[in-house]
Amino acid sequence: MKLLNKVLEAALEDAIQAAQDSGKLPPFVIPRIPVSAPKRAGQGDLSYPAMGLAKLARKSPLDIANLIVGNMRELDFPCELKVAPPGFINCFFADEFLRLQVDAMIEAGDALFRLDIGRGKRAQVEFVSANPSGPITIGHTRGAVVGDAMARLLEAAGYEVQREYYYNNAGAQMVKLGRSLMLRYQQQLGDDVQLPADYYQGEYLVAAAADLVAEHGDTLRGESWERFKDAAESRMFDWIKRSLASIDIKHDAFYNETSLFESGKIWSVLDAMRGNGHIYQAAHWEGADETEIDDVRSKSYQPATWFRSTSFGDEKDRVMVKSDGAPTYTLPDIAYHSDKLERGFDIAVNVLGADHFSQAQVVSYGIEALGMNPEPIQVIFNQMVRAVRWNEETGEYEAVKQSKRAGEFDTLDDLVAMTGADAVRYHMLARSPNSQLDFDVDQVVKQSNENPVYYIQNAYVRCAGIFREAEERGFDDADADLNHLGEEELKFIRKALELGNVIEQAVVHYEPHKIAFFAHELAAVFHPIYDRARVLHSEVPVDAAKARLRFYRAAAVAFRRLLRLMGMSAPERM
């Protein structure tokens, strides 16, 4: 299905051009013609404010609007154009066109409003990317939900999409994880050993140790920490994948940071940056002030390898290779993103927490230093998310501790157990990424009966109920005449036709939350109609009933499509 506002935009531009050619409008460079759906009923289905041309054309907006309408060619879709003060051109879809859309929607099915803006293009979404040192926390969950919804929307826009997970199983944290499990294992065997305070205290390692004892007895006593690290890691990854699968999220590829070391990619990238004149050796960065220089002296650092990121607008240069010869995290990160671009993705979306802002910026500078265009790399920064609970004693909200312990309501598993996969997905998605999110667990549970989640799903359930009942009664819509549809049903079709633009906007601006709000709006149009436009009711004439049954099939397609775009289930009954 075409994006109708794009069709109208093109036609309006042609009309302006035609008016200019015939001398009715003076020559000027035609600016962007923004056509959008007006907020208010009575202002049409699509609208263009011609006021913006007043200065260019040196005419009154009303005159301009009338001139444009007078020069319009016939559109692909039947509609009526009306001019409204102070200079709007409003487009009203013809009823016959809307009736045609009912069957078009049913035919489109799960591919409803699959766009062609990404046709032949490849997109990648990198998200979650938590290192395998513990369970998926509430913070990771937001990234997971937003990233997967973004991937689904890109697919809807026609892109071939890959979901990738980037991780590091090498660093000091993983050593600590291995040693933590080793100590827990020894404790299970009755040894009197203590876990240092900065080790992983989570209960899940106690369970892992118990499993090791059950499986291997005491035969692992004396094994190195690496053996335990491997055991912990594979257990953690299994857990992470299982948790993500519980909210219907699956990655296509897992990219290990270590491979960038093994392939030598980080060094070739560093050489390339050096070749472009952006790398230097020094004890402190070139623009260091006295405080920084004193600090370096006090640590008696040997020279390190610096990236002159200030050339690209950074506030200070960044270390790529430490004085001990080990790369910082940033170098492999730059190498990883250059690898992404070399793999030929037209778009590489990166879903990160807001705390990675500076890091992402340095990576972008690094890509520039390689002589590559960083533009395909787009980052969605999610602001902080935390689980909160109401504290009766203090009378305020308190953050649930980030303990990584089961039962503390701060892991994905806990959230799903308490509220359900669909509720987690909806509440995590239905917020602008720029907005901080306090996930009030008690509230989500308490309100579950009057939740937007169920409000939307119930629209689909109600359709499914009609189909079930119709089948039982042997009633079908085979020869339905859609002329029997009323204003209200057509109003729903009008609203549903906005879905294409919502998908387009969500993709172009990397704002997957738009789909969640639209789903709620569409449900709000649906429910009153369901109440009034009954199908299997003795007072409803057969012709109207058939038309309505056909209509509800289209509505079900729309809701199913929306729910799937959000990664939510479309249940047949509640």
Next chain:
RNA sequence: GCCUCUGUAGCUCAGUGGACAGAGCACCGGUCUUCUAAACCGUUGGUCGCAGGUUCGAGUCCUGCCAGGGGCGCCA
């Protein structure tokens, strides 16, 4: 101090430079003999943080200020 996000109804939040600023929750009052009332109908609720500026037009763009979150490491 610098960078960045946020500030819109009692609460949680939407809001492509356009028309009279919108939802949900909460509150109050009504609706089920027909496809599930997890719904519908109605009422109440606003100095869009403050002050300037740009514009025919600003919740939206710019500047300054106030308040809150996040980031400013030879950690990852």
